Amino acid sequence: MSPRTPIKHLAPLEDGPVRVAGWVETIRDQKKVQFLVLRDESGAVQLVRPRPEGDDDISRAISGLSLGSFVQVDGQLKHDERVKLGGIEVKIDTLEVVGRSLPESPIAEDTSIDKRLDWRFLDLRRPEHNLIFRVQTTFEHALRTWWIEHDYIEIHSPKLMYSPSESRAELFQVPYFETVAYLAQSPQHFKQMAQSAGFGKIFEIGPAFRADPSFTSRHATEFVSVDAEISWIDSHEDVMRMHEELLVAGLTAVRERHGDEIEAAFGVQVTVPETPFPRIPLAEAKQIVAENGYVVPRADEDLDPEGERRISAYVKEKYGHEFVFLTDYASNIRPFYHMRHADDGALTNSYDLVFNGVEISTGAQREHRVEVLEQQAREKGLDVAELETYLEFFRYGVPSHGGFGMGLSRVIMLLLGLPSIREVTYLFRGPNRLRP
Amino acid sequence: MSPRTPIKHLAPLEDGPVRVAGWVETIRDQKKVQFLVLRDESGAVQLVRPRPEGDDDISRAISGLSLGSFVQVDGQLKHDERVKLGGIEVKIDTLEVVGRSLPESPIAEDTSIDKRLDWRFLDLRRPEHNLIFRVQTTFEHALRTWWIEHDYIEIHSPKLMYSPSESRAELFQVPYFETVAYLAQSPQHFKQMAQSAGFGKIFEIGPAFRADPSFTSRHATEFVSVDAEISWIDSHEDVMRMHEELLVAGLTAVRERHGDEIEAAFGVQVTVPETPFPRIPLAEAKQIVAENGYVVPRADEDLDPEGERRISAYVKEKYGHEFVFLTDYASNIRPFYHMRHADDGALTNSYDLVFNGVEISTGAQREHRVEVLEQQAREKGLDVAELETYLEFFRYGVPSHGGFGMGLSRVIMLLLGLPSIREVTYLFRGPNRLRP
Numbered sequence: 001m002s003p004r005t006p007i008k009h010l011a012p013l014e015d016g017p018v019r020v021a022g023w024v025e026t027i028r029d030q031k032k033v034q035f036l037v038l039r040d041e042s043g044a045v046q047l048v049r050p051r052p053e054g055d056d057d058i059s060r061a062i063s064g065l066s067l068g069s070f071v072q073v074d075g076q077l078k079h080d081e082r083v084k085l086g087g088i089e090v091k092i093d094t095l096e097v098v099g100r101s102l103p104e105s106p107i108a109e110d111t112s113i114d115k116r117l118d119w120r121f122l123d124l125r126r127p128e129h130n131l132i133f134r135v136q137t138t139f140e141h142a143l144r145t146w147w148i149e150h151d152y153i154e155i156h157s158p159k160l161m162y163s164p165s166e167s168r169a170e171l172f173q174v175p176y177f178e179t180v181a182y183l184a185q186s187p188q189h190f191k192q193m194a195q196s197a198g199f200g201k202i203f204e205i206g207p208a209f210r211a212d213p214s215f216t217s218r219h220a221t222e223f224v225s226v227d228a229e230i231s232w233i234d235s236h237e238d239v240m241r242m243h244e245e246l247l248v249a250g251l252t253a254v255r256e257r258h259g260d261e262i263e264a265a266f267g268v269q270v271t272v273p274e275t276p277f278p279r280i281p282l283a284e285a286k287q288i289v290a291e292n293g294y295v296v297p298r299a300d301e302d303l304d305p306e307g308e309r310r311i312s313a314y315v316k317e318k319y320g321h322e323f324v325f326l327t328d329y330a331s332n333i334r335p336f337y338h339m340r341h342a343d344d345g346a347l348t349n350s351y352d353l354v355f356n357g358v359e360i361s362t363g364a365q366r367e368h369r370v371e372v373l374e375q376q377a378r379e380k381g382l383d384v385a386e387l388e389t390y391l392e393f394f395r396y397g398v399p400s401h402g403g404f405g406m407g408l409s410r411v412i413m414l415l416l417g418l419p420s421i422r423e424v425t426y427l428f429r430g431p432n433r434l435r436p
Numbered sequence: 437m438s439p440r441t442p443i444k445h446l447a448p449l450e451d452g453p454v455r456v457a458g459w460v461e462t463i464r465d466q467k468k469v470q471f472l473v474l475r476d477e478s479g480a481v482q483l484v485r486p487r488p489e490g491d492d493d494i495s496r497a498i499s500g501l502s503l504g505s506f507v508q509v510d511g512q513l514k515h516d517e518r519v520k521l522g523g524i525e526v527k528i529d530t531l532e533v534v535g536r537s538l539p540e541s542p543i544a545e546d547t548s549i550d551k552r553l554d555w556r557f558l559d560l561r562r563p564e565h566n567l568i569f570r571v572q573t574t575f576e577h578a579l580r581t582w583w584i585e586h587d588y589i590e591i592h593s594p595k596l597m598y599s600p601s602e603s604r605a606e607l608f609q610v611p612y613f614e615t616v617a618y619l620a621q622s623p624q625h626f627k628q629m630a631q632s633a634g635f636g637k638i639f640e641i642g643p644a645f646r647a648d649p650s651f652t653s654r655h656a657t658e659f660v661s662v663d664a665e666i667s668w669i670d671s672h673e674d675v676m677r678m679h680e681e682l683l684v685a686g687l688t689a690v691r692e693r694h695g696d697e698i699e700a701a702f703g704v705q706v707t708v709p710e711t712p713f714p715r716i717p718l719a720e721a722k723q724i725v726a727e728n729g730y731v732v733p734r735a736d737e738d739l740d741p742e743g744e745r746r747i748s749a750y751v752k753e754k755y756g757h758e759f760v761f762l763t764d765y766a767s768n769i770r771p772f773y774h775m776r777h778a779d780d781g782a783l784t785n786s787y788d789l790v791f792n793g794v795e796i797s798t799g800a801q802r803e804h805r806v807e808v809l810e811q812q813a814r815e816k817g818l819d820v821a822e823l824e825t826y827l828e829f830f831r832y833g834v835p836s837h838g839g840f841g842m843g844l845s846r847v848i849m850l851l852l853g854l855p856s857i858r859e860v861t862y863l864f865r866g867p868n869r870l871r872p
Contacts, residue, residue, distance in 0.1 A: 004668055006587070006636075021668050023634055023833055041589075041636035070835040072668070099804055101833035121829050124633035130589075133635070137590040144577060151442070153477075153566075154573040156660045156844075158863045159595070159643050162870045174610050174619070176657075177649070177867050183610070190863060193872065197560035198459055199569070200442075200477035206642060207595050213613070221612075224592045232440055232457050232508070368535055389872045393557050397459055397537035399506040408592075427594045427626060431613050434598045436629065436825045 004072065008042035010088055013077055020045060020090055021072040021098075023125065024065055034062045036092075037085065038073065041130055046085045047073055049092040058095050068101035068122070113422055120427055120436060128265040132424050135258050136412050140205060142253035143226065146246050152201040152228070157190030159183055159207060163386060170210045172221075183209035186405050188337075189390050191229035192366060195401040196393040203228045205408065213431050217420035218358060218410055222429040226411075229403030236349040239363045239402040240325050243353065244277045247323070254415070268417040277323040278315050279351075285311045285326050301330035309357040327351045336376040339365040339402075349402070356414040363404030370394035440508065444478035446524055449513055456481060456526055457508040457534075459561065460501055470498045472528075473521065474509065477566055482521045483509055485528040494531050504537035504558070549858055556863060556872060564701040568860050571694050572848050576641060578689035579662065582682050588637040588664070593626030595619055595643060599822060606646045608657075619645035622841050624773075625826050627665035628802060631837040632829040639664040641844065649867050653856035654794060654846055658865040662797075662847075665839030672785040675799045675838040676761050679789065680713045683759070690851070704853040713759040714751050715787075721747045721762050737766035745793040763787045772812040775801040775838075789842070792850040799840030806830035 004021040005013070022040030036047040051059050065071070075090040083089045107119045109126075116123040123129060144154070160181040164171055172183040184190075186208050194202045208225040230242060254262075255270040262270055280288070286296060286303060289310045296307045303311065303326070315324040328347045331340050338348040350364035367373045370391060377384050384391070409421040422428045427436065440457040441449070458476030472483040487495050501507070511526040519525045543555045545562075552559040559565060580590070596617040600607050608619040620626075622644050630638045644661040666678060690698075691706040698706055716724070722732060722739060725746045732743045739747065739762070751760040764783045767776050774784040786800035803809045806827060813820050820827070845857040858864045863872065 021835065039634070041634050042587075066833075069833045098836055099830070099834040102831050105832065121629045121632040122832055124630075124635070130633075130635065133589045133591065137584065137588075140590060141580060141584050144580065148573065148577050151478075152573075153569050154576060155569065155862050156643065158658050158865050160645070160658050160865050160870060162872070172610050172612070174608050176608070176870060177647075179870065181870055189872075193557045193863075194560075196557040197566075198475070198477055199560070199566065207592065209596070211613075222594050222596050392872070394535070395538050396541065396558055397502075397505040398535040399457065400534055426591050427629075429594050429596050434596060434612060434615065434617055436598070436625075436828070 004040075006042040007038070007040050007045045010045060010077055010090075011079075011086055015078050016076065017074065017093075018077045018090060019072065019074050020047075021070070023068055023070045023101075025067065027062065027065055027067065029063050034059060036062065036065070036071075038071070038090075039125070039127070044085060044127075046083055046089040047075065047092050048089050058092065061095055061097060062092075065097065066101045066103045068105055068125075069097055070099035070101075072096045072098055113420065117422060117428055117433065118435070124426075129423075131258065131261055131265050132412065132416065132418075133426065135254055135262065135416065136408070136424070138253050138257050139250045139412070139415075140226075140408070142250045143246055144203070144205070146249040147201075147203045147228070150201065152203050153194070153199050155187075155191070155194055155199075155202050155204050156206065157184070157187040157204060159209070161189070162389060170212050172209050172211045185210050186225060187227050188405070189393075191227055191403055192337075192390075192398075192401065193393050195229060195231050195366075195368075196396065196398040198231075200232075201228075201230045208405075215430065217422070218407075218413075220409070220421060220425060220429055221431065223421075223425075224408040226406040226408050227403065229401060231399040231401045233365055233400055233402045236327065236351055236363060236365045236402055239365065239404055240277070240279065240327075240351060240353075243361070243363060243404055243406075244273070244275045244323070244325075248272060248275060251415070262416060266416045266418070268415075270415065271322060273321060273323050277325055277353075278319050278321050279325040279327050280311070280315070281328045282326045282330070282352075283328070285324075288314055300333050302333045305358070308354050308359055312354050312357040322356050324354050325351045326354060331376075334364070336380045336382060337364075337366050337373060339367045340376075353404070353406070355411065356417075358410060358414055360410045360414065361404050361406035363402065365400070365402035368394060368398045368400055440476075442478040443474070443476050443481045446481060446513055446526075447515075447522055451514050452512065453510065453529075454513045454526060455508065455510050456483075457506070459504055459506045459537075461503065463498065463501055463503065465499050470495060472498065472501070474507070474526075475561070475563070480521060480563075482519055482525040483511065483528050484525050494528065497531055497533060498528075501533065502537045502539045504541055504561075505533055506535035506537075508532045508534055549856065553858060553864055553869065554871070560862075565859075567694065567697055567701050568848065568852065568854075569862065571690055571698065571852065572844070572860070574689050574693050575686045575848070575851075576662075576844070578686045579682055580639070580641070582685040583637075583639045583664065586637065588639050589630070589635050591623075591627070591630055591635075591638050591640050592642065593620070593623040593640060595645070597625070598825060606648050608645050608647045621646050622661060623663050624841070625829075627663055627839055628773075628826075628834075628837065629829050631665060631667050631802075631804075632832065632834040634667075636668075637664075637666045644841075651866065653858070654843075654849075656845070656857060656861060656865055657867065659857075659861070660844040662842040662844050663839065665837060667835040667837045669801060669836055669838050672763065672787055672799060672801045672838055675801065675840055676713070676715065676763075676787060676789075679797070679799060679840055679842075680709070680711045680759070680761075684708060684711060687851070698852060702852045702854070704851075706851065707758060709757060709759050713761055713789075714755050714757050715761040715763050716747070716751070717764045718762045718766070718788075719764070721760075724750055736769050738769045741794070744790050744795055748790050748793040758792050760790050761787045762790060767812075770800070772816045772818060773800075773802050773809060775803045776812075785838070789840070791847065792853075794846060794850055796846045796850065797840050797842035799838065801836070801838035804830060804834045804836055 353361040464471040
């Protein structure tokens with residue numbers, strides 16, 4: 001492989017020969033000297049070449065370059081304080097145009113998000129967009145490392161399912177040989193199956209699918225779901241404790257590795273949250289929001305997005321905390337498989353996690369007593385016969401267990417203070433977006 | 437959370453109070469004393485309780501236990517060399533039945549694989565099946581760690597696509613609002629898009645889908661694909677170099693962490709391969725196989741599974757190596773986007789990787805010159821207009837690049853010497869298998 005030096009590694013090198021490679025960000029094609037700014041995934045550097053009398057192949061190649069073209073350059077690194085871009089430049093000896101660009105980029109910095117997504121591969125060349133995915137990489141790896149250090153098993157559950165994983169609504173159907181499959185809306189069934197299989201503690205980071213026709217800043221038809229499920233819990237409190245430790249591990253890694261870059265690119269500071277995160281029962285949260293002047297316009301017990309923003313703002317002011325667990329959701333707004341309070345069937349052992357004003361996760365203790373589970377399914381009007389493949393997981397013994405599912409893009413969006421998951425998803429999928 | 441001690445951590449503890457939890461594997465319900473073997477995800481331990489005169493609640497609970505039930509036990513750990521199972525036992529003080537099993541397990545050790553898959557959650561309780569997924573967890577984490585230490589970015593490419601990612605054959609179609617989507621057969625398009633986006637080096641481990649009606653031991657309709665793609669390569673040799681280093685990292689971690697367990701459970705030794713792996717051009721491999729008495733019954737230049745087994749056996753004998761890169765496949769048996777030799781258009785800069793007799797991966801340098809790419813697509817009889825969304829990635833500059841895709845389950849199957857990917861897939865999906 002060409003021993004190119006990533007641009008961010010140039011500065012510590014001594015003056016001398018180097019090879020750099022990337023795409024051309026700017027050209028100043030002057031009479032006496034030609035300047036390029038070359039960018040790669042790690043940074044940008046100025047390239048310079050005195051123009052020979054009467055031009056030569058290289059000077060003509062530079063003059064003919066279109067912005068965005070990928071080039072490889074051998075040259076001489078020189079430290080020079082006068083160079084604004086990092087105090088270094090590379091004097092060009094040879095230049096090879098490896099991938100030429102069409103002359104006009106279809107997008108600019110101020111292009112609308114929708115058009116930018118049409119040209120996502122160009123949009124992602126912006127250094128702050130590259131940073132998003134380096135942050136995500138660091139975050140995910142820190143989560144997985146935490147799990148693995150705590151003896152979790154990674155699973156890859158199937159996305160093709162025999163039956164809906166949650167509700168019947170918002171399901172993609174796939175003709176499947178002689179029958180029909182459904183795309184998994186979550187790995188719910190299969191992470192519970194791991195408990196019945198005696199796996200103890202498991203995690204999965206993988207795609208999930210919802211045929212959701214909405215166009216909000218936080219919904220997508222395909223998203224990356226971060227999931228964990230653990231055995232032998234006493235209540236959802238055990239799940240929250242794992243969840244907050246995990247997020248501390250993830251955010252610590254992001255802060256250490258990218259804190260300065262994130263502040264420079266997005267103007268936000270990455271805070272490592274203190275544990276325990278504040279916990280507020282949902283009913284109390286609703287009351288706090290009402291006392292602060294907002295009556296949630298819903299008939300049921302739930303909050304709405306504005307309510308979530310307000311309780312989050314309240315927690316931020318009162319406790320200085322960006323996270324809050326809203327706990328003990330009412331049974332009538334939770335799925336049948338959430339365990340209910342032993343002393344109050346109207347409430348569940350469940351929570352939502354709100355981060356900087358937006359819900360990022362739902363967690364719960366699951367009902368593991370099959371006769372109770374069946375009863376709760378019937379109460380919700382579900383067809384118990386259709387659930388039999390799932391219910392079988394509980395008929396041959398299963399430990400108490402619980403877990404959470406968390407939207408990866410939401411976490412990254414809120415961490416970086418960005419307005420939409422469209423900005424932080426590699427390739428966003430929505431009702432009218434299936435390209436590129 | 438109940439501070440249960442994983443069973444494998446009991447032995448080093450001093451005698452005294454412990455809490456253990458798991459499922460009941462055997463019961464010996466004797467007149468004077470009751471014995472249980474309790475298993476959790478980490479191991480098995482003997483539980484013991486002297487039977488009181490006239491019985492009591494606990495002794496009756498033990499007598500009434502069905503195998504497979506999940507119980508939690510507080511008791512006294514005691515080291516005793518006479519106990520065959522690890523030289524320890526736990527004297528039961530309290531026993532709580534958390535999840536009762538139906539009395540008869542529908543499967544036994546000698547049940548056929550198809551019926552075992554019907555009851556996969558019970559099948560996975562076998563310690564050697566649990567081990568499979570701990571091995572896979574270690575392997576994957578070592579790959580990701582290697583990539584991250586080498587500055588790769590993790591991507592999650594969409595599985596819902598606007599057009600086929602490879603060939604038209606074997607595609608699942610999904611009705612998608614007003615249009616139709618396809619389930620990605622591989623992340624090929626999108627990992628190449630990352631090169632155009634200037635990401636440099638990327639990886640992804642995620643699901644891929646093929647509507648493949650075959651019933652072999654190595655095919656599934658949904659599988660986990662391990663993918664990487666890197667910029668600025670000179671040829672497929674650079675991809676192979678990365679690929680072999682990565683596998684060394686993965687296998688080193690598996691050997692260190694699970695080598696002894698694997699040998700005990702599966703009777704195979706995990707070997708960390710030496711680099712470089714042997715490389716044999718495909719045409720030469722075919723000749724070697726022919727000289728050793730097997731003429732591949734194919735009209736084209738490819739090997740067949742028997743040919744792969746034979747060349748693998750040859751390499752094993754001659755070089756003592758479990759891996760072999762078969763290189764330089766003929767253009768007419770490779771996709772249009774594989775780069776061809778500069779001096780011989782009949783050959784490609786590509787390889788297959790064979791491990792213990794079975795192909796686990798295909799890698800290649802990609803054609804990044806858009807006019808050549810279009811020409812090669814036309815030669816293959818493809819509709820270039822339909823490929824336009826993909827071809828656009830190349831019109832605004834792209835570096836030279838290449839990568840590979842590798843089937844995770846195949847690697848684990850071959851590593852453990854197992855006969856089918858059905859055994860090593862969490863939940864296998866095939867033409868007539870969509871449950872559980």
